[in-house]
Amino acid sequence: MISNNKIKIINLIKNIYFNKKTPISLIHFITNRCNARCSFCFIDFDNPQTFKNELTLEEIGQLTKTLGNTLMNVNFTGGEPFARKDIIDIAKLYIKNSTIKSIYITTNGSLPDRAINFCNEINAFDSSVEINLQISIDDLPERHNKVRKIKDLFESCIELYRKVKLLKLEKVSATVSITVSHENCDNIEKIFNVLTTEYKVDAIKCCIVRDEGVYKTPDEKKRKILEGYSWLTNKIKEYQKNKKIVNYNNTFQGKLHNAKDEISWEMVKEIYLNNNFISNCHAGSLFGIISANGDIFPCEILENKKYGNLRENNMNFMKIWQSELSRKIVKKDIIQKKCRCTYECGMSFNILGNLRYHPKLFLNSIF
Numbered sequence: 001m002i003s004n005n006k007i008k009i010i011n012l013i014k015n016i017y018f019n020k021k022t023p024i025s026l027i028h029f030i031t032n033r034c035n036a037r038c039s040f041c042f043i044d045f046d047n048p049q050t051f052k053n054e055l056t057l058e059e060i061g062q063l064t065k066t067l068g069n070t071l072m073n074v075n076f077t078g079g080e081p082f083a084r085k086d087i088i089d090i091a092k093l094y095i096k097n098s099t100i101k102s103i104y105i106t107t108n109g110s111l112p113d114r115a116i117n118f119c120n121e122i123n124a125f126d127s128s129v130e131i132n133l134q135i136s137i138d139d140l141p142e143r144h145n146k147v148r149k150i151k152d153l154f155e156s157c158i159e160l161y162r163k164v165k166l167l168k169l170e171k172v173s174a175t176v177s178i179t180v181s182h183e184n185c186d187n188i189e190k191i192f193n194v195l196t197t198e199y200k201v202d203a204i205k206c207c208i209v210r211d212e213g214v215y216k217t218p219d220e221k222k223r224k225i226l227e228g229y230s231w232l233t234n235k236i237k238e239y240q241k242n243k244k245i246v247n248y249n250n251t252f253q254g255k256l257h258n259a260k261d262e263i264s265w266e267m268v269k270e271i272y273l274n275n276n277f278i279s280n281c282h283a284g285s286l287f288g289i290i291s292a293n294g295d296i297f298p299c300e301i302l303e304n305k306k307y308g309n310l311r312e313n314n315m316n317f318m319k320i321w322q323s324e325l326s327r328k329i330v331k332k333d334i335i336q337k338k339c340r341c342t343y344e345c346g347m348s349f350n351i352l353g354n355l356r357y358h359p360k361l362f363l364n365s366i367f
């Protein structure tokens with residue numbers, strides 16, 4: 001077993017509540033390549049530049065040595081992360097060189113054998129690292145396959161979900177992740193019922209589709225999307241209480257995660273149609289984005305607020321993260337402008353890094 005550098009709790013607490021200088025979670029787009037073509041995807045697949053200049057394994061090795069001493073989690077996404085055949089090596093570099101304790105992978109579920117192999121190999125490499133596969137399923141089988149444009153994709157997702165469960169590895173889990181969009185908002189109730197009853201899925205999360213990249217939500221569908229999202233989050237909450245959905249384990253930490261999700265759902269509902277400001281966002285401070293070609297951004301949405309490119313900075317992430325330009329973007333464009341959006345991943349860290357949510361977080365965890 002490889003043991004990585006331990007995070008010093010005192011550094012972590014100081015960073016989350018006071019300094020907010022080093023990331024605790026990063027989303028790494030390890031590739032833009034994808035075998036699906038979802039109608040709501042933000043990637044511009046028609047632009048040949050989209051697939052150029054992916055960071056090499058060697059470059060990722062250098063990058064992972066410069067991520068600071070508070071990084072708890074990395075989220076591999078894309079494109080389809082398992083389209084990268086060296087994803088196991090990438091994960092090993094993160095485990096060896098950084099302080100991460102968990103790896104989340106957003107996958108379209110089309111490559112189940114690669115995904116299972118990943119879980120087994122990484123668990124054998126370091127069984128203390130938590131692995132969670134977030135398998136995207138947005139619709140009933142026929143429509144899901146049609147919208148994502150891969151034959152039998154739904155079946156492949158279910159196969160992957162079941163295989164992960166059968167591994168019975170303590171730190172390895174799979175969750176079905178539903179994005180509520182203009183494509184499925186009229187059908188959410190049926191989708192949820194089929195997944196939970198017919199396919200016996202008992203770990204389900206959801207998010208609301210965002211305007212990002214080349215995707216724009218049709219205006220006339222927004223109210224219906226919000227209704228679908230509200231119904232679904234209420235249902236997940238109800239099922240969690242009855243233990244019919246178990247997204248996290250039954251530890252205090254797991255209960256905190258549940259409570260955090262519930263607060264985040266309510267925030268999304270307040271922001272989605274009315275764009276209300278609720279609290280400061282910690283994108284660019286506590287969490288951030290590494291794109292496939294090594295660009296660093298505070299979040300997925302502020303595409304015109306690039307901090308810098310890793311290749312132009314000797315693959316030194318922290319040099320870019322703590323540069324004058326980055327700090328200026330955080331101060332002026334995020335904090336002073338009261339930036340707001342419905343990006344759930346970002347909200348998790350906004351809740352965590354803001355003491356005003358903590359009473360609710362703890363109360364919801366206990367009751």
Ligand code: SF4
Nearest residue numbers: 034036038041079108
């Ligand atoms: S699976 Fe993900 S990356 Fe691939 S086309 Fe669909 S939304 Fe885009």
Ligand code: SF4
Nearest residue numbers: 281299339340341346
């Ligand atoms: S509020 Fe949204 S768009 Fe603004 S910085 Fe945070 S995550 Fe990015």
